[in-house]
Amino acid sequence: MATNTNVRTVHRWTSIIFTLTVVVCFVAVAMNPPGWVFYVPLPPLFLLLGTGLYLFASTYLGGRPRRS
Template structure:
C-alpha cells in the first residue's frame, strides 16, 4: 500500500475509534455519578481525524497543482 492508502485506512479506523469513544462517553455521562473527565476522551481521535481529513481533502487539489506545474514546464 502506498502512503495515501495508509492515510485513508488510518482515517477509517480513527472514525470507528471516535464513534466508540463518543458512545462510551455518552454512557459514562448519563450515570448517576458521572466522571466529567471522560468527556475529553473523544478529543484525541477527533484531532487525529482533523489532520488526516485535511490531508485527504488537499490531495486532489495538490494533484491538480502538480499537473499544472508539470504542464507549464513542458513535461
C-alpha cells in the first residue's frame, strides 16, 4: 500500500511541475524563444503518463480496498 501512496505523491508533484512548465512556455511565446523551449514540458508529461496509468490500473487490479 505504501507504493500507491508514493506514486500518488509523485504524480501530484509532477502535475504541479508540468503546469508550471506549460505556463513558462506560454510566457516564452511572447519573447520569441528558441524551438527547444517547447520540449521542456515533455519529461514531466511522460512521467505523468506512467504514474497515471499505474494509478488507473491499480484501482482495477489491486483487489478490494481495505480500511485503515
